[in-house]
Amino acid sequence: MPDKKLMLGNEAIARGAWEAGCGVVASYPGTPSTEITEAAASYGEMDVEWSVNEKVAMEIAAGASIGGARTLTCMKHVGLNVAADPLFTLAYTGVNAGLVVVVADDPGVHSSQNEQDSRFYARSAHLPMLIPADAQECLAFTKLAFELSERFDTPVMIGACTRIAHARSLVQTGGRVERDLPEWKRNPAKYVMLPGPARARHLALEDRERRVREEAGIGEWAYSIEDNGGAVGVICSGTAYHYVKEAMPEASVLKLNLVYPLPERAVARFASMVERLFVVEELEPFIEDAVRAMGVECSGKDRTGRQGELSVNRVRAAFADLPGVKRDAARADVTEPPARPPAMCAGCPHRAVFYTLAKRKLTVSGDIGCYTLGMLPPHGAMDACLCMGASIGMAAGLHKARGDDFARRTVAVIGDSTFMHSGMTALLDAVYNRSSLTLLILDNRITGMTGHQHNPASGFDIHGEPANAVDLEAVCRALGVTRVRSLDPFDLDALNSALSEETAFDGVSVIISRRPCALLDKKRRPPVAVEGCRKCGACMKLGCPALSKDKGGAVIVDPAQCVGCGLCARVCPFQAIHDAEAVKV
Amino acid sequence: MITNIIIVGVGGQGALLASRVLGALALRLGRDVKVSEIHGMAQRGGSVITHVRIGEGEPIYAPLVAEGEADAVLAFEPLEALRAAPYLVPEGGLIITNTRPIPPMSVLTGAARYPDDVIDKLNETAGGRVTAFDALELAERLGAPRAVNLALLGALAARPVRSDDSVPLSVWESAIADAVPPRTLAANLAVFREAYNQTK
Numbered sequence: 001m002p003d004k005k006l007m008l009g010n011e012a013i014a015r016g017a018w019e020a021g022c023g024v025v026a027s028y029p030g031t032p033s034t035e036i037t038e039a040a041a042s043y044g045e046m047d048v049e050w051s052v053n054e055k056v057a058m059e060i061a062a063g064a065s066i067g068g069a070r071t072l073t074c075m076k077h078v079g080l081n082v083a084a085d086p087l088f089t090l091a092y093t094g095v096n097a098g099l100v101v102v103v104a105d106d107p108g109v110h111s112s113q114n115e116q117d118s119r120f121y122a123r124s125a126h127l128p129m130l131i132p133a134d135a136q137e138c139l140a141f142t143k144l145a146f147e148l149s150e151r152f153d154t155p156v157m158i159g160a161c162t163r164i165a166h167a168r169s170l171v172q173t174g175g176r177v178e179r180d181l182p183e184w185k186r187n188p189a190k191y192v193m194l195p196g197p198a199r200a201r202h203l204a205l206e207d208r209e210r211r212v213r214e215e216a217g218i219g220e221w222a223y224s225i226e227d228n229g230g231a232v233g234v235i236c237s238g239t240a241y242h243y244v245k246e247a248m249p250e251a252s253v254l255k256l257n258l259v260y261p262l263p264e265r266a267v268a269r270f271a272s273m274v275e276r277l278f279v280v281e282e283l284e285p286f287i288e289d290a291v292r293a294m295g296v297e298c299s300g301k302d303r304t305g306r307q308g309e310l311s312v313n314r315v316r317a318a319f320a321d322l323p324g325v326k327r328d329a330a331r332a333d334v335t336e337p338p339a340r341p342p343a344m345c346a347g348c349p350h351r352a353v354f355y356t357l358a359k360r361k362l363t364v365s366g367d368i369g370c371y372t373l374g375m376l377p378p379h380g381a382m383d384a385c386l387c388m389g390a391s392i393g394m395a396a397g398l399h400k401a402r403g404d405d406f407a408r409r410t411v412a413v414i415g416d417s418t419f420m421h422s423g424m425t426a427l428l429d430a431v432y433n434r435s436s437l438t439l440l441i442l443d444n445r446i447t448g449m450t451g452h453q454h455n456p457a458s459g460f461d462i463h464g465e466p467a468n469a470v471d472l473e474a475v476c477r478a479l480g481v482t483r484v485r486s487l488d489p490f491d492l493d494a495l496n497s498a499l500s501e502e503t504a505f506d507g508v509s510v511i512i513s514r515r516p517c518a519l520l521d522k523k524r525r526p527p528v529a530v531e532g533c534r535k536c537g538a539c540m541k542l543g544c545p546a547l548s549k550d551k552g553g554a555v556i557v558d559p560a561q562c563v564g565c566g567l568c569a570r571v572c573p574f575q576a577i578h579d580a581e582a583v584k585v
Numbered sequence: 586m587i588t589n590i591i592i593v594g595v596g597g598q599g600a601l602l603a604s605r606v607l608g609a610l611a612l613r614l615g616r617d618v619k620v621s622e623i624h625g626m627a628q629r630g631g632s633v634i635t636h637v638r639i640g641e642g643e644p645i646y647a648p649l650v651a652e653g654e655a656d657a658v659l660a661f662e663p664l665e666a667l668r669a670a671p672y673l674v675p676e677g678g679l680i681i682t683n684t685r686p687i688p689p690m691s692v693l694t695g696a697a698r699y700p701d702d703v704i705d706k707l708n709e710t711a712g713g714r715v716t717a718f719d720a721l722e723l724a725e726r727l728g729a730p731r732a733v734n735l736a737l738l739g740a741l742a743a744r745p746v747r748s749d750d751s752v753p754l755s756v757w758e759s760a761i762a763d764a765v766p767p768r769t770l771a772a773n774l775a776v777f778r779e780a781y782n783q784t785k
Contacts, residue, residue, distance in 0.1 A: 004612075006608045006609075006611075006612060006618060006620070008622075031624055031625030032624060032625065034624070034625075035624070110623055110625060111624070111625030134619075134648075162623070163621055163648050163649065166621065166622045166623065166624055167619060167620065167621045167622070167648035168604075168608060168618070168619065168620040168621075168622070169618070169619045169620075169645075169648070170617060170618065239647075239648070241646075242646035242647040242648065243646075243647055245644075245646040245647075246646040246647050246651070311647070311649055311651065311652075312647050312649070312651040313651050313652050313653075316651075328651070328652065328653050329651075329652075329653030329654060329674060329675050330653060330675045331652050331653045331671040331675075332670040332671050332673055332675075332710040334667055334670045334671065334706060334710065336668075337664045337667050337668050337700065337703075338664070338689050338691045338692055338697035338698070338699070339632075339689065339691060340595065340630075340631055340632040340664070340665070340668075340689035340690075340691075341631050341689075341690070342596060342628075342629035342630050342631035343629065343630040343631070343690050344629070344630070345597070345629060345630060370629060373629065376690065377690060377691070377694050377696065378690070378693075378694045449625065449629075450625065451624060451625070451628075540693065540694070543690060543693070543694070545630055545687070545690070545693070547693070548688050548692075548693050549693075558687075560685075560721060560725075560730065561687070
């Protein structure tokens, strides 16, 4: 297969958009969707941006589509919650040029705060939703989604998940078909959703959904049937299709490319072909419930469960009683080794903050980012974390419930990108409603967790070109915060005195803790050296992966991991740890 | 025939590049391939696992290797090799592991112990088909401390996953050239060759 490329599902979605003549891509990063937009930025013909949040991205997509450009917007499942407001009404207005919304779910919660099932958005907003099963389908379905979007005058959703988005498989690529920008025509009755037009558009939406359902029931683009005889039939889509093919090789299979609206005629035909009908799907019984609602008997969730990712092993176990389902091979019986959850990197600026918050025994209202790891041992310095931007509102709520005294022992922590995503409005609210809270903005100059995307504070755009760098101090002041200060978190004395003073203040204050992500710091410093360790364990409270104890309890440094940040030298009460410069004799 | 390889390590060690080389190798051999990676939070020092499936003559469906069906485990860290042991085929599986331990946070804080017989346990699991060596020391010795991945791949090239499927060294080297940045190619190839010779 010399002419095929090995592509991530995410790269194939970007390629599909490019081939479809897509002109605009606007997204906010979120695992596992991030690489779609990164890959899109490498194609010069498309205008690609990191938006400030998913709602703004969706609105840019709406405007670009009304303006006549094929448009793509990509987000993770919880990002779609943020973008849901424009999305639901976009379903009413429909599109001018094709508009495709990619949402990537995270079953198994690899890098998220929940494992919600985004297919319900398709049903709830009445949008067609395609689910690809590999990278080739990612490309093909993206192109198909643009066609459907224009044919049926609707945004079209593409549902991915970790094992689609972050799986590589071979892809046959094609060329780009350029599209001319159509002439601008006003159409307020379609695009201005006052109650009158909205009522009319709701009827148009219902009519369109009926047409999609009818065509999907007979259209080969919407499903495929593999007839292996009539004993057992399985309906599935996406990743589940592959697990079923491998675990249940004798079953007949109805693979749904379109999961909403359900291709009902195809389902009815398939059901009549088989004696026992099952649905195998990740997360919620979305397809199963829809099939049951047609009056067709089926089951599946009672066997596979709703939590986590499916796998070949899990499908085999769930259907072990059926003929043709192979048993798992015997597995090595090893005692489970100590778990290794993620941890802050060596040199991470967040470590200084969470070490200090833990030491001061503060209540911490947390947010979404690498710093959520502050919840884990040895820091254990987080009491709540809900969603992007929630730290500030939750701190204000804690103050309302428990009063000023409690607020003097509470801080909210939020990253730079998360603050701009949806923290600014909550800070405005806190000032306006006379709350009392101390906010730490952990400004590491980048969107870290998702793999270093630029944002409005970093001073660069998605292409790494210089862009306006927002002044966070000025933003906070403009929102009404009178006490704003910034510091380097590695200056532990400054951090401690700022925390003492600002938590004592009854009102809203902001401490901007500014130090670049350690992974951005390309300067290689020599590792620190330990000399005359007194085994007090003070440095071990930092939870640095480069520090451990030898058999006698003395601290040793792993030179392969240490980046020489020197934070441990600062907390050692006996000056037994030296920056390399200091010991270089 | 499908060859299943599991690559495990600690986030940030370079497992993604190793899987990219294997992907390029499959392309060079004209075979079908699927690779499943984990990005995001799991890369921040947590356990990471990459699944590589290379096939010929039959379709590869799942992007994930089923437990009990990996022909080889390539491990950047011994504890992670042990964690991946249930993926290995019951007989004839191959384990290539770096011997340099990275203690997880629970061990650093004293909440858990790092087992001291990891290599013995691996030998039990793989019936002796274990190549364990200090890949970091080797890479550092050649002035390329980031090339632990190429050291492990060198050992994998030295011990074919299947006796009937030996890949010529020249094809390996072409695949490495396809996957690594040109400016680090010489250093990466040096590490690959040294590991190949040391473990052959």
